[in-house]
Amino acid sequence: MTTDGRLPSWRPGRTRDDVLGFLDDAGSIPPEDRVAYFDNDGTLWCERPTYVQYEFYVDALRRRVADDPALAGEAEFRAVLTGDTAAVGEIGLSRVALALAGLFQGLDPRAFTQEVRDFVRAGAHPTLDRPLSTLRYRPMLELLGALRALDFSVGVVTGGGTEFVRAVSQELYGVPPERVVGTLIAYDLEQDARGRPALRRTARVLGDVNEGAAKVTNIQAQLGRSPVLAAGNSAGDHELLEWAAAAHGPHLSLLVDHDDADREFAYASQAQTFSVTEPVTETAERLGWTTVSMKDDWAVVFT
Amino acid sequence: MTTDGRLPSWRPGRTRDDVLGFLDDAGSIPPEDRVAYFDNDGTLWCERPTYVQYEFYVDALRRRVADDPALAGEAEFRAVLTGDTAAVGEIGLSRVALALAGLFQGLDPRAFTQEVRDFVRAGAHPTLDRPLSTLRYRPMLELLGALRALDFSVGVVTGGGTEFVRAVSQELYGVPPERVVGTLIAYDLEQDARGRPALRRTARVLGDVNEGAAKVTNIQAQLGRSPVLAAGNSAGDHELLEWAAAAHGPHLSLLVDHDDADREFAYASQAQTFSVTEPVTETAERLGWTTVSMKDDWAVVFT
Numbered sequence: 001m002t003t004d005g006r007l008p009s010w011r012p013g014r015t016r017d018d019v020l021g022f023l024d025d026a027g028s029i030p031p032e033d034r035v036a037y038f039d040n041d042g043t044l045w046c047e048r049p050t051y052v053q054y055e056f057y058v059d060a061l062r063r064r065v066a067d068d069p070a071l072a073g074e075a076e077f078r079a080v081l082t083g084d085t086a087a088v089g090e091i092g093l094s095r096v097a098l099a100l101a102g103l104f105q106g107l108d109p110r111a112f113t114q115e116v117r118d119f120v121r122a123g124a125h126p127t128l129d130r131p132l133s134t135l136r137y138r139p140m141l142e143l144l145g146a147l148r149a150l151d152f153s154v155g156v157v158t159g160g161g162t163e164f165v166r167a168v169s170q171e172l173y174g175v176p177p178e179r180v181v182g183t184l185i186a187y188d189l190e191q192d193a194r195g196r197p198a199l200r201r202t203a204r205v206l207g208d209v210n211e212g213a214a215k216v217t218n219i220q221a222q223l224g225r226s227p228v229l230a231a232g233n234s235a236g237d238h239e240l241l242e243w244a245a246a247a248h249g250p251h252l253s254l255l256v257d258h259d260d261a262d263r264e265f266a267y268a269s270q271a272q273t274f275s276v277t278e279p280v281t282e283t284a285e286r287l288g289w290t291t292v293s294m295k296d297d298w299a300v301v302f303t
Numbered sequence: 304m305t306t307d308g309r310l311p312s313w314r315p316g317r318t319r320d321d322v323l324g325f326l327d328d329a330g331s332i333p334p335e336d337r338v339a340y341f342d343n344d345g346t347l348w349c350e351r352p353t354y355v356q357y358e359f360y361v362d363a364l365r366r367r368v369a370d371d372p373a374l375a376g377e378a379e380f381r382a383v384l385t386g387d388t389a390a391v392g393e394i395g396l397s398r399v400a401l402a403l404a405g406l407f408q409g410l411d412p413r414a415f416t417q418e419v420r421d422f423v424r425a426g427a428h429p430t431l432d433r434p435l436s437t438l439r440y441r442p443m444l445e446l447l448g449a450l451r452a453l454d455f456s457v458g459v460v461t462g463g464g465t466e467f468v469r470a471v472s473q474e475l476y477g478v479p480p481e482r483v484v485g486t487l488i489a490y491d492l493e494q495d496a497r498g499r500p501a502l503r504r505t506a507r508v509l510g511d512v513n514e515g516a517a518k519v520t521n522i523q524a525q526l527g528r529s530p531v532l533a534a535g536n537s538a539g540d541h542e543l544l545e546w547a548a549a550a551h552g553p554h555l556s557l558l559v560d561h562d563d564a565d566r567e568f569a570y571a572s573q574a575q576t577f578s579v580t581e582p583v584t585e586t587a588e589r590l591g592w593t594t595v596s597m598k599d600d601w602a603v604v605f606t
Contacts, residue, residue, distance in 0.1 A: 032473070109523060109527075153479075153481075162524075162527070163527065166527045170335070176456075177526065177527030177528055178456075178481050178482065178525065178526045178527060178528070179481065180527065184524050186510075186520070186524070187519075187520040187523050187524060188516075188520065189516040189519050189520055189542060189546070196549050197519070197542065197545050197546050197549050199519065199520065199523055199529075206510055206524055207489075207509055207510065213491075213492040216490075216492045216500070216502065217489070217490040217491065217492055217502065220412060220490050220502055221465075221487050221489070221490060221509055222481065222525055223480065223481045224412075224465070224466065224469045224480030224481060224483070225480055225481070226502075239492060239500065242500050243492070243500050246499050246500050
């Protein structure tokens with residue numbers, strides 16, 4: 001067993017041994033193949049009671065409705081504003097998310113980035129009494145650091161919006177924007193009132209919504225490389241974890257199990273845009289992934 | 304005028320002064336905005352008499368036809384194999400390129416990468432009597448190095464295939480695969496004969512063919528940042544160069560003019576998949592871009 005000071009917030013045990021074992025073996029991986037991808041919501045930071053990006057959209061919607069009350073009558077927005085989760089489920093979270101993303105249609109991407117940064121810097125978690133920016137899992141940040149020390153390219157993959165996560169990925173995780181792979185809003189190149197070129201967000205998704213197999217194909221398309229370490233927490237990460245597990249040479253597939261009601265939340269993870277029958281913890285056991293028990297394996301949860 | 308040892312293959316004069324002036328001013332650009340993008344064909348390496356990627360495809364087609372002679376009867380392939388440039392033009396280079404890309408449908412992306420590397424490492428230019436890998440322009444490599452010394456993110460943008468260029472971008476230019484933005488072939492995640500996940504190239508393009516405005520929108524989608532230095536050589540780079548020129552703060556738009564019949568080629572650059580009426584050198588003058596005369600501004604052309 002490795003006894004150095006790496007991963008201080010991980011409790012000794014089989015899970016930590018698996019992770020340290022991978023780090024010890026990583027020296028044999030060719031440098032260009034040292035690629036590690038982490039799902040964002042529920043893997044790098046807290047996703048309950050709702051996704052942070054969803055809170056960002058709801059906040060934007062409330063401000064928009066104050067200016068234009070008619071917006072509140074649209075079915076997607078009515079479901080959101082009344083907190084009617086049954087109605088959101090019936091409409092489908094993907095469709096609701098797309099309607100919410102449409103609130104930012106026409107915006108310059110830099111202005112969108114600034115709005116996201118302002119929200120994450122100033123916001124607080126609705127129940128945990130801490131700033132949004134401290135919802136990151138400390139043990140995962142330690143792992144990101146250990147991977148970087150081994151010259152890994154560390155990236156973030158998300159079922160949510162690429163631009164939302166990349167607005168804060170450098171600040172929160174030290175991950176540059178080009179290593180964030182998520183659901184992509186398309187851009188149009190237009191001209192502003194003075195005839196100068198101007199990038200504008202559209203309400204169209206470019207390619208597929210980034211869940212399931214799309215997490216693998218979109219990493220390949222955007223990065224041109226495959227991860228040998230993947231971490232996730234829900235059925236939407238299944239293909240990604242299976243893909244990393246299929247790598248030749250050292251590899252690691254980590255599944256975060258949210259089983260800590262005292263310090264975080266206890267729930268059976270499932271992507272809210274995605275449905276499968278087998279609980280993902282059982283999939284992990286069947287396929288030989290390493291399951292991280294937040295309760296047992298992490299001495300500290302948040303940063 | 305700067306008198307240090309930067310850009311030794313650039314002859315003294317206004318063009319070199321413009322480039323050195325930008326480098327001198329770049330310290331005032333916030334580090335996250337230090338982004339420079341270079342078109343590949345005709346800007347970083349030679350594109351005549353045909354694109355290197357086209358030669359790669361033709362080579363693959365010849366080998367494939369040896370196994371399956373019926374392929375030679377398809378209109379796109381017949382035009383290619385007989386060297387009938389009029390027929391290629393009539394069918395359209397985009398459609399011909401897509402048919403050629405389709406030869407690699409079903410291939411694992413790693414296998415495709417290896418084929419490209421083998422071709423570029425072993426191939427020779429058809430008329431210049433030099434290896435393909437030495438077709439890079441030495442003055443441009445010096446500029447890439449000077450930008451990296453200033454902590455720029457340096458990327459390559461291409462109307463051709465992303466995967467073709469990223470297979471060799473690290474070796475040829477020191478540019479990692481994720482900073483190559485081109486025309487993207489979509490991938491499918493399938494299962495191999497033993498039930499393991501397998502990525503396969505398709506014959507579908509993901510998003511738009513990467514010419515004109517798409518060069519700007521695709522850099523934004525893939526990178527999440529905008530270049531403050533852009534270099535190109537054809538009408539397909541117009542929007543990219545105009546976009547860099549619109550940056551706040553120091554910026555530079557470079558147009559390479561192929562006017563050196565003795566050492567390289569002399570021709571009026573135009574993307575072969577793209578048509579406009581104004582010669583791009585006149586556009587450059589009208590919009591205040593910096594034009595690089597290969598004949599006058601470069602003391603050495605190739606590496």
